[in-house]
Amino acid sequence: xxxxxxxxxxxxxxxxxxxxxxxxxxxxxxxxxxxxxxxxxxxxxxxxxxxxxxxxxxxxxxxxxxxxxxxxxxxxxxxxxxxxxxxxxxxxxxxxxxxxxxxxxxxxxxxxxxxxxxxxxxxxxxxxxxxxxxxxxxxxxxxxxxxxxxxxxxxxxxxxxxxxxxxxxxxxxxxxxxxxxxxxxxxxxxxxxxxxxxxxxxxxxxxxxxxxxxxxxxxxxxxxxxxxxxxxxxxxxxxxxxxxxxxxxxxxxxxxxxxxxxxxxxxxxxxxxxxxxxxxxxxxxxxxxxxxxxxxxxxxxxxxxxxxxxxxxxxxxxxxxxxxxxxxxxxxxxxxxxxxxxxxxxxxxxxxxxxxxxxxxxxxxxxxxxxxxxxxxxxxxxxxxxxxxxxxxxxxxxxxx
Numbered sequence: 001x002x003x004x005x006x007x008x009x010x011x012x013x014x015x016x017x018x019x020x021x022x023x024x025x026x027x028x029x030x031x032x033x034x035x036x037x038x039x040x041x042x043x044x045x046x047x048x049x050x051x052x053x054x055x056x057x058x059x060x061x062x063x064x065x066x067x068x069x070x071x072x073x074x075x076x077x078x079x080x081x082x083x084x085x086x087x088x089x090x091x092x093x094x095x096x097x098x099x100x101x102x103x104x105x106x107x108x109x110x111x112x113x114x115x116x117x118x119x120x121x122x123x124x125x126x127x128x129x130x131x132x133x134x135x136x137x138x139x140x141x142x143x144x145x146x147x148x149x150x151x152x153x154x155x156x157x158x159x160x161x162x163x164x165x166x167x168x169x170x171x172x173x174x175x176x177x178x179x180x181x182x183x184x185x186x187x188x189x190x191x192x193x194x195x196x197x198x199x200x201x202x203x204x205x206x207x208x209x210x211x212x213x214x215x216x217x218x219x220x221x222x223x224x225x226x227x228x229x230x231x232x233x234x235x236x237x238x239x240x241x242x243x244x245x246x247x248x249x250x251x252x253x254x255x256x257x258x259x260x261x262x263x264x265x266x267x268x269x270x271x272x273x274x275x276x277x278x279x280x281x282x283x284x285x286x287x288x289x290x291x292x293x294x295x296x297x298x299x300x301x302x303x304x305x306x307x308x309x310x311x312x313x314x315x316x317x318x319x320x321x322x323x324x325x326x327x328x329x330x331x332x333x334x335x336x337x338x339x340x341x342x343x344x345x346x347x348x349x350x351x352x353x354x355x356x357x358x359x360x361x362x363x364x365x366x367x368x369x370x371x372x373x374x375x376x377x378x379x380x381x382x383x384x385x386x387x388x389x390x391x392x393x394x395x396x397x398x399x400x401x
Contacts, residue, residue: 018391020102020126021050022092022117023067024110029053031131031178031379032108035155036061038384049102051092064092089117097124103391104129107150111143119150127152127390131383133161133172137327144168153390155383158328159374173386176377183272183294185372192276196240196265203234205351206278206297207241208271208288213248215284218304220255223282225344226351227260233352239264240278242271280354282347285322285336293325294372296365298354300335301326302342328371333364 019039023032033055039046040059048060053067065088096102097120105121107114111134118128130151136143137160147154147170154172156162165172190200198204207227209219227239239260243249245268253266267274271288272295275281281292281299292299301323321327323336335350337343353360 016100016102017047017049017062018103019046019048019050019106019387020092020096020104020121021048021052021056021061021106021108022110022114023051023053023056023108024113025067026053028108028110028132029055029067031383032056032106033059034178034380035106035131035383035387038380039387042384043388050106051088064095085113089113092117093120096121096126101126103127104387106131106387108132115143115146115150119146122150122152127393129153129155129387129390131155131175132157133165137161137164144170153386155386157375157379160328173382174377175379175382175386177290177375178379179291180294180372180375180377181379183291183372185369185376187276187295189277192273195273196267196270196277198238198277202238203236203355204238204240204278205230205355206274206281206283206292207239208274208281208283208292209241209252210284210286211244211248211288213251215286216243216248216252219284219302219342220252222302222304222342222344222347224255224257224260226282226347227264228257229344229348230351231260231263234355237263237355240267240274241265242267242269242274244269280351282351285338287324290324293328293368294375296368296372298334298357298361298364299325300337300347300350300354302337302347304339304342325368325371329367333367 021032023029029052036048036056036059049062049064051065051067052061052063057063069088096105101124105118105126105128107118107128108131114130118130122128128151133154133156134143134147147165148168151170154165154170155175156165156172157175157177159174162172162174193200207223209216209223230237241252241264243252243266249266249268256264272291275292275295275297278297281297283289283292283299283301285301285303289299289301303322321332321336322338323334326333326336337346337350
């Protein structure tokens with residue numbers, strides 16, 4: 001990949017950094033940058049190197065690799081890139097466990113890549129901090145043993161994760177969810193509508209079929225057919241769908257029948273504006289459900305995947321819920337329609353209730369506000385403090401204090 005930045009002299013120079021960091025997707029770059037911003041404010045001369053995205057590079061991180069090199073989705077793509085990813089990880093292991101040991105290694109998300117890296121580097125005497133606990137509470141609980149070996153400390157974005165980790169003997173700190181400060185506690189619906197050029201009097205359903213091609217392929221047709229059924233009950237209903245730029249937008253637009261085209265706005269990005277402007281949301285299970293909760297919106301959560309994948313996944317789940325709002329509230333606060341249950345008729349009926357029932361809306365808005373406030377913490381400052389404490393403890397352990 002053209003994103004490779006390292007040269008033999010760069011990767012093999014024996015000049016240890018104070019901190020090493022490894023991030024994968026854009027969300028990891030953003031969370032890592034939040035933590036580093038807090039660190040740099042109090043310790044501006046700390047040297048940092050590793051796998052960095054644009055936000056971390058802008059903060060002066062020496063990029064041995066670009067984080068975009070880890071942004072690989074889907075089993076086929078992962079297999080195709082696996083030799084390159086393994087070579088990248090082996091090079092970092094050799095550097096950080098041998099020739100240029102950092103004071104702390106910070107792994108941000110990307111557990112399939114980072115946990116092995118962290119385990120090897122930690123075994124060489126370097127303390128490790130992992131940001132964003134893998135969802136062991138939902139599936140693959142056996143990974144807690146991997147976490148215990150790999151992580152000196154874990155920073156959690158959900159409060160219920162901390163006792164689960166501590167019970168297993170893993171030091172953990174709740175940092176809040178970094179998204180929580182970005183979404184207003186009190187949502188000005190009309191302001192969001194004005195930003196999209198929409199009328200304050202329209203009834204609007206945000207429809208989010210996912211951000212990946214496979215999600216849109218499996219959920220898109222059912223969502224569109226559910227919308228046709230909803231139009232029969234609500235002829236004035238308008239639909240909003242934010243999607244990443246590129247072929248996915250065109251693929252979804254091609255699913256819209258002629259009778260819905262004039263009532264459906266498909267936007268490039270702008271998911272927060274769509275959520276803020278809506279009366280309710282029909283969406284795929286995933287991070288967007290948490291964002292919809294922060295925007296205090298009644299919602300219907302759905303998910304479909306290939307039959308074989310579903311059979312494998314459902315055997316590894318531990319919770320009765322899949323949607324993050326329901327997991328946080330420990331109840332079926334909003335409907336979840338999974339696999340064969342996600343029929344157009346069922347989706348339309350559940351969505352109609354979320355649009356029309358005022359008592360349900362008021363209950364959800366109050367509960368969602370409580371959850372939003374619980375997620376609201378100075379995440380960057382908390383992460384910076386944990387990393388700095390881990391760095392200092394490591395220095396004391398090595399007689400460098």
